[in-house]
Amino acid sequence: MGSAGQSHGLITARDAGLVACQQCGQVHPLHARICKRCEGRLRSRDEESLQKVWAWLIAGMIAYIPANVYPMLLTSTLVERSESTIIGGVVELVEYGSWGIAAIVFIASVMIPVGKFIAIVYLALSVQRRSIANQHERHKAYEVVEFIGRWSMIDVFVVAILSALVQLDTIATINPGIAALSFALSVIFTMLAAQAFDARLIWDANRTRQ
Amino acid sequence: MTTDALPLDDLVACPQCDTLHRASALPDNARAHCQQCGIVLMTSQPAAMARILSLALTAFIMMIAAVSFPFLTLDAGGLHNATSVIDAVLAFNDGYAFPLAVAVAFFIVVIPLMRLSALIYALGPLVREKKPRQGARKAFALAERLRPWSMAEIFIVGVTVALIKVAGLAAVTIGPAFWAFAGVVVITVLKDQLICRYSIWEALDKATA
Structure with missing residues (x-):
């Protein structure tokens, strides 16, 4: 470890009367507004962080409902027309015996989004209550949420490639359903919720100021 | 407060928990972690x-x-x-x-x-x-x-x-x-x-x- 910070008595940039640019790491006096290095906006803490997190999160949860109710894929073959929802698609894959792929789709489209909703609610509530418990675990949870959220997009891309590929006039066609749109929106909204979360707030709870 | 920029350039604050560190040159292929939250602050690769x-x-x-x-x-x-x-x-x-x-x-x-x-x-x-x-x-x-x-x-x-x-x-x-x-x-x-x-x-x- 090369950073020669003193290992006890760690202080924050804010306690030292400084503000750090989150984009490039440059440290400035607390009153600076614009980073001199990368011209990014400087904010010691994002005061509206939680407000934005709740707003995006609720939007994401609302969009997730039609994503599960309406069909993701509209398939028509010579003999039949069928519609399949997210869960329906997973069930179909299990029926084909493709357990591995069914698991990937289930994890990406159900477990990750729902897990993300729970994790963000937990993070936001614990910061609101100025909880000092499990800071390391919560920070880890935040990192995981930031990293993994994008992977929910898998199902949207599956729908895109299937509907481009399977266009065989009368024999078989696959078209995207309205759920694809709401699912994509839900993923985008929750990604924005995670990005709006200011992780520094987790660590502020047991710091002296305020 | 004046913008005495020089000493500030030697400081690094963790972007995720705001803990202040003093930056120093890293040996090749080394990583510097935040001492509070543990994220990687900088790496050095030739x-x-x-x-x-x-x-x-x-x-x-x-x-x-x-x-x-x-x-x-x-x-x-x-x-x-x-x-x-x-x-x-x-x-x-x-x-x-x-x-x-x-x-x-x-x-x-x-x-x-x-x-x-x-x-x-x-x-x-x-x-x-x-x-x-x-x-x-x-x-x-x-x-x-x-x-x-x-x-x-x-x-x-x-x-x-x-x-x-x-x-x-x-x-x-x-x-x-x-x-x-x-x-x-x-x-x-x-x-x-x-x-x-x-x-x-x-x-x-x-x-x-």
């Missing part, structure tokens, strides 16, 4: 800049190949359908799904290309030890801000899932663009692992001075 640039150039060229050549072809009952990456985007082009077409186009082609060109633009002169181009800082900041929205690697997993779904229905042939796209994904991952924001900002500062 010749990282030149490697990032060459990987970005490679990925850029392969991305052009990935959008130009056929991606997948489908044969069933005498009918034939060839699909390029562009077709996959256009799958959503009718009616209500149009915004989705735009979003998918951005996630899998436009944003990855924007990130690569911004990096090439910002780092190119640094590798040749010249002054950074105008707007190099904006370009690098943009490349980093777009990182979560570049979803080429997720697309390739999606394609794999789609292939297995169709396999029972028809014969699918994988085209050259598929391999080019897979190449872009692997190279992008390698490149992003080499990027240490702190060192690149330092290098941009040094080259300007």
Whole structure:
């Protein structure tokens, strides 16, 4: 470890009367507004962080409902027309015996989004209550949420490639359903919720100021 | 308070928990972690800049190949359908799904290309030890801000899932663009692992001075 910070008595940039640019790491006096290095906006803490997190999160949860109710894929073959929802698609894959792929789709489209909703609610509530418990675990949870959220997009891309590929006039066609749109929106909204979360707030709870 | 900039340049604050550290030169291949929350603050890899640039150039060229050549072809009952990456985007082009077409186009082609060109633009002169181009800082900041929205690697997993779904229905042939796209994904991952924001900002500062 090369950073020669003193290992006890760690202080924050804010306690030292400084503000750090989150984009490039440059440290400035607390009153600076614009980073001199990368011209990014400087904010010691994002005061509206939680407000934005709740707003995006609720939007994401609302969009997730039609994503599960309406069909993701509209398939028509010579003999039949069928519609399949997210869960329906997973069930179909299990029926084909493709357990591995069914698991990937289930994890990406159900477990990750729902897990993300729970994790963000937990993070936001614990910061609101100025909880000092499990800071390391919560920070880890935040990192995981930031990293993994994008992977929910898998199902949207599956729908895109299937509907481009399977266009065989009368024999078989696959078209995207309205759920694809709401699912994509839900993923985008929750990604924005995670990005709006200011992780520094987790660590502020047991710091002296305020 | 005066803007006494000099000593401040030796400090690094953790972007995720605001803990202040004093920066010092790292030995090669070392990582510096935040002492409070443990995230990686900086890494030091010899010749990282030149490697990032060459990987970005490679990925850029392969991305052009990935959008130009056929991606997948489908044969069933005498009918034939060839699909390029562009077709996959256009799958959503009718009616209500149009915004989705735009979003998918951005996630899998436009944003990855924007990130690569911004990096090439910002780092190119640094590798040749010249002054950074105008707007190099904006370009690098943009490349980093777009990182979560570049979803080429997720697309390739999606394609794999789609292939297995169709396999029972028809014969699918994988085209050259598929391999080019897979190449872009692997190279992008390698490149992003080499990027240490702190060192690149330092290098941009040094080259300007």
